Amino acid sequence: MTAPLAARLLQAWALLAGASIGSFLNVVIARLPAGQSIVTPRSRCPRCGAPIAWYDNVPVLSWLLLRARCRACAGRISARYPLVELAGGAAALLALRRHGPTGAAAAELALVALLLALALVDLDTWLLPHALTGPLLAGALLLAPLGVTPAGALGPAAAGAAIGVAVLAAVALLGRLAFRREAMGFGDVWLLGGLGGWLGVKALLPVVLLASLQGALVGLLLAAAGRLPRHASTDGWVPPESAVPFGPFLVAGALEWLYLSGWLARLAPPLALFR
Numbered sequence: 001m002t003a004p005l006a007a008r009l010l011q012a013w014a015l016l017a018g019a020s021i022g023s024f025l026n027v028v029i030a031r032l033p034a035g036q037s038i039v040t041p042r043s044r045c046p047r048c049g050a051p052i053a054w055y056d057n058v059p060v061l062s063w064l065l066l067r068a069r070c071r072a073c074a075g076r077i078s079a080r081y082p083l084v085e086l087a088g089g090a091a092a093l094l095a096l097r098r099h100g101p102t103g104a105a106a107a108e109l110a111l112v113a114l115l116l117a118l119a120l121v122d123l124d125t126w127l128l129p130h131a132l133t134g135p136l137l138a139g140a141l142l143l144a145p146l147g148v149t150p151a152g153a154l155g156p157a158a159a160g161a162a163i164g165v166a167v168l169a170a171v172a173l174l175g176r177l178a179f180r181r182e183a184m185g186f187g188d189v190w191l192l193g194g195l196g197g198w199l200g201v202k203a204l205l206p207v208v209l210l211a212s213l214q215g216a217l218v219g220l221l222l223a224a225a226g227r228l229p230r231h232a233s234t235d236g237w238v239p240p241e242s243a244v245p246f247g248p249f250l251v252a253g254a255l256e257w258l259y260l261s262g263w264l265a266r267l268a269p270p271l272a273l274f275r
């Protein structure tokens with residue numbers, strides 16, 4: 001009976017640890033683009049500035065108990081906060097289930113956490129900060145020789161990083177020449193380099209395909225609904241009329257390939273070539 005109990009305890013711990021990482025990601029997502037410290041000050045209500053007590057800062061539970069309102073000013077707290085915390089908990093549980101309590105599980109959790117932060121910062125600001133893409137790329141190349149990343153070894157990781165950067169850099173430069181304006185931000189270049197480094201060179205094609213298909217689909221749906229988001233990023237760059245940031249779609253494609261490539265390859269056997 002002790003083995004199942006130990007397994008349950010480990011799962012509960014993973015869920016809590018993952019949710020706490022999600023809580024930290026919320027801080028990173030809110031403060032990093034604004035150039036604020038992610039360590040100090042303690043969490044505050046973005047509306048009234050009141051410090052948030054520890055008992056009002058328990059992942060997911062506090063948001064539910066406070067009914068999505070700040071205790072001090074009753075301002076609404078976005079549902080994104082508990083959702084990011086839930087996503088962190090789910091990523092930790094999945095990593096434990098897929099890899100057991102190993103370095104590979106910790107590496108996968110770190111990857112998913114970085115990707116969640118990148119996707120949400122890009123949605124908010126149209127920027128993919130080097131403070132996030134740098135560790136993504138460095139982590140891929142440092143961890144690959146240990147065999148704990150999907151790339152499996154340094155060779156496929158280095159090739160994935162180099163080709164990911166080269167392909168999107170070429171797209172970005174050609175876009176700039178063809179349209180005389182920025183068609184793709186250089187943040188996407190570093191992001192795809194990082195993804196190639198983590199997932200390995202073979203994953204680049206399916207990831208870019210998944211991202212492009214979903215980006216085009218969402219772009220069409222938003223255009224049809226007449227509500228494309230259009231606001232300047234914090235460095236003053238205004239996105240073209242019919243644009244959605246590409247980063248979140250690259251992240252979605254990478255997560256889909258990370259979690260579902262086995263299932264996709266059973267569905268369409270030629271896809272197994274890219275695993």
Ligand SMILES: [Zn+2]
Nearest residue numbers: 045048070073
């Ligand atoms: Zn408040």
